[in-house]
Amino acid sequence: MKRFVIFCTGAFIAGLSFSLLSAADEKPKMTIKEVMKNHKDKLNEKFEKGEATKEEKAKLLEGYEALAKNKPPKGDEKDWKAKTDALVKAVKDDDKAAYKKAVNCAACHKDHKPA
Numbered sequence: 253m254k255r256f257v258i259f260c261t262g263a264f265i266a267g268l269s270f271s272l273l274s275a276a277d278e279k280p281k282m283t284i285k286e287v288m289k290n291h292k293d294k295l296n297e298k299f300e301k302g303e304a305t306k307e308e309k310a311k312l313l314e315g316y317e318a319l320a321k322n323k324p325p326k327g328d329e330k331d332w333k334a335k336t337d338a339l340v341k342a343v344k345d346d347d348k349a350a351y352k353k354a355v356n357c358a359a360c361h362k363d364h365k366p367a
């Protein structure tokens with residue numbers, strides 16, 4: 253019986269670390285360039301003006317969540333995480349002022365967009 257318990261604990265831990273690992277390894281749904289299409293489509297401007305529909309907000313949120321999972325092609329990963337998390341949070345909270353600050357194209361491109 254004791255052996256069985258040890259075996260089960262081991263299997264549980266192995267399963268748990270496996271699921272943790274695969275969560276961290278989860279592939280982003282979109283590439284950075286794909287997410288930038290939302291900006292080309294002016295969804296960001298609509299959001300700032302409060303004109304984005306529910307679907308458009310969902311699209312922005314999905315995009316920024318994918319953005320946060322991507323690795324930046326350039327620059328510091330911690331800074332990237334802070335910038336992308338701020339975008340996710342602003343859209344989630346429907347906070348236009350926070351979004352305006354977070355979606356600063358030039359600031360992010362300067363740090364993270366390869367020339």
Ligand code: HEC
Pocket residue numbers: 284285288291292296324325335336354355356357358360361364365366
């Ligand atoms: C959180 C960071 C971040 C913000 C904010 C951001 N971008 Fe980007 N953008 C990037 C990165 C990184 C790339 C480079 C992607 C690559 O080369 O893989 C990029 C690339 C682009 C591209 C080129 C895409 C392509 O197909 O080559 C366009 C256009 C673009 N951004 C538009 C915008 C606009 C407009 C805004 C502001 C409304 C904006 N971006 C805000 C990070 C950001």
